[in-house]
Amino acid sequence: MSSTPDLDSLVALVPRPFALFDAEHRLLAANQLAADLLGHALEDLAGMPCKHFFTGLAGACDGPESCSLHRALIHGSRLIENIQNDRLGGPLSLHLRVIQNQAGYLGVLLEAGNSMPAAESQLVGRSEAMQNLMTMIERVAPTQATVLLLGESGVGKERAADHLHRHSRRVSGPLVVVDCSTLGENLIEAELFGYEKGAFTGADRRKIGLFEAAEGGTLFIDEVGEMPLAMQSKLLRALETSRIRRLGGTDYIAVDARVIAATHRDLAAMVQQGQFREDLFYRLSAFPIQIPPLRERPDDILALAEHFLQHSEAGDAALPLGPEVCEMLLGYQFPGNVRELKNIISRAAILADNGPLRPEHIAFQAVRRGDIDISAGRIPRSRNRLSTERILAVLQACDGHRSEAARQLGISERTLYRHLQKIPEY
Numbered sequence: 001m002s003s004t005p006d007l008d009s010l011v012a013l014v015p016r017p018f019a020l021f022d023a024e025h026r027l028l029a030a031n032q033l034a035a036d037l038l039g040h041a042l043e044d045l046a047g048m049p050c051k052h053f054f055t056g057l058a059g060a061c062d063g064p065e066s067c068s069l070h071r072a073l074i075h076g077s078r079l080i081e082n083i084q085n086d087r088l089g090g091p092l093s094l095h096l097r098v099i100q101n102q103a104g105y106l107g108v109l110l111e112a113g114n115s116m117p118a119a120e121s122q123l124v125g126r127s128e129a130m131q132n133l134m135t136m137i138e139r140v141a142p143t144q145a146t147v148l149l150l151g152e153s154g155v156g157k158e159r160a161a162d163h164l165h166r167h168s169r170r171v172s173g174p175l176v177v178v179d180c181s182t183l184g185e186n187l188i189e190a191e192l193f194g195y196e197k198g199a200f201t202g203a204d205r206r207k208i209g210l211f212e213a214a215e216g217g218t219l220f221i222d223e224v225g226e227m228p229l230a231m232q233s234k235l236l237r238a239l240e241t242s243r244i245r246r247l248g249g250t251d252y253i254a255v256d257a258r259v260i261a262a263t264h265r266d267l268a269a270m271v272q273q274g275q276f277r278e279d280l281f282y283r284l285s286a287f288p289i290q291i292p293p294l295r296e297r298p299d300d301i302l303a304l305a306e307h308f309l310q311h312s313e314a315g316d317a318a319l320p321l322g323p324e325v326c327e328m329l330l331g332y333q334f335p336g337n338v339r340e341l342k343n344i345i346s347r348a349a350i351l352a353d354n355g356p357l358r359p360e361h362i363a364f365q366a367v368r369r370g371d372i373d374i375s376a377g378r379i380p381r382s383r384n385r386l387s388t389e390r391i392l393a394v395l396q397a398c399d400g401h402r403s404e405a406a407r408q409l410g411i412s413e414r415t416l417y418r419h420l421q422k423i424p425e426y
């Protein structure tokens with residue numbers, strides 16, 4: 001590495017395993033942590049091709065189809081499993097986080113072993129917004145801060161909560177999810193705090209609540225904006241004191257659960273309208289993270305589409321996406337956000353029968369970008385598009401099957417349930 005002494009000394013400053021590659025995927029510099037991780041001697045590294053560096057196998061980069069660096073670049077990150085490198089003394093899994101500058105140079109952070117997020121829970125995205133989001137999540141993850149995830153339905157709030165939990169020190173503890181929009185006013189307290197035997201009719205035994213179930217881990221409170229006011233003050237007390245009281249109980253019980261909350265609603269506006277407690281709003285907003293809708297981060301569309309395709313039965317066989325399909329996907333607004341894209345790709349993968357996707361396999365669930373009135377610079381909110389008539393028509397067409405109807409509407413079953421609750425005749 002003596003030919004690039006400046007780079008060597010610079011990468012040595014990075015406190016995690018790190019490597020720099022040129023646009024041809026030849027190694028320019030790596031720090032000792034990266035060399036140790038992959039069982040290389042630092043002095044052997046200069047000019048080493050990416051394939052040799054990551055897998056220990058001789059030979060130049062395999063090209064876009066199977067190069068790990070290339071795939072990591074498309075997805076923002078990549079998990080390479082079971083690397084069999086003689087020097088490693090056993091198989092290794094590696095998680096790569098890759099960024100590229102305009103000149104094509106690549107910076108790669110490496111993470112090894114069990115601390116890696118599992119492939120299926122990977123947070124995919126290479127847009128600047130997504131990179132910032134990942135950085136923010138990974139910074140706040142090791143702290144105890146309460147985090148509020150904000151964003152439209154289907155943008156990936158639950159996914160982000162999962163990512164946060166996996167990067168926190170609580171990763172070996174449970175991640176418990178509660179969705180306030182699916183629990184009635186009476187149920188929610190019993191669910192969160194549990195109850196003692198005899199607390200109410202039917203309480204024939206003691207039951208611990210989700211706060212206690214999340215002991216040592218994370219409690220993800222989804223759709224916190226739907227929480228009834230009376231319950232909001234109890235939640236605030238639990239957050240402030242780290243103690244809860246079961247329904248019908250007299251003792252306070254200490255709980256150690258980190259809370260992440262999420263909502264698609266404008267909580268500040270709800271505070272103004274007296275629908276959300278101001279003190280809880282400030283408590284939850286200690287660390288707000290906004291997840292932009294997919295239409296505002298088009299750079300993520302193809303990365304996500306490829307990710308979903310890769311995790312479909314077709315796997316890598318259906319990749320790469322053809323230019324016409326890419327153009328179609330990039331020209332669509334995705335009112336149902338990432339969830340809608342996932343549904344579109346799952347359906348297309350089935351129709352393509354493990355072959356490459358063709359335009360006729362792609363069926364959008366709403367109007368295309370050209371059909372949307374964006375003259376005022378505004379895109380209709382998904383809530384407007386989900387009219388009662390449309391929901392009922394789709395439900396009827398699906399013979400009342402909610403999961404299928406939700407799929408066709410590009411929303412989660414929970415979101416559908418929420419809408420149905422608001423339809424009086426339903």
Ligand SMILES: Nc1ncnc2c1ncn2[C@@H]1O[C@H](COP(=O)(O)OP(=O)(O)OP(=O)(O)O)[C@@H](O)[C@H]1O
Pocket residue numbers: 122123124125151152153154155156157158159160222264304307338339342411412414415
């Ligand atoms: N960045 C991402 N990478 C990979 N998958 C994602 C990403 N964002 C979302 N998804 C997937 O898209 C789907 C919808 O995401 P998720 O359920 O997290 O959205 P949400 O914002 O919590 O929705 P809702 O408000 O309706 O509960 C999930 O299957 C999730 O795994």
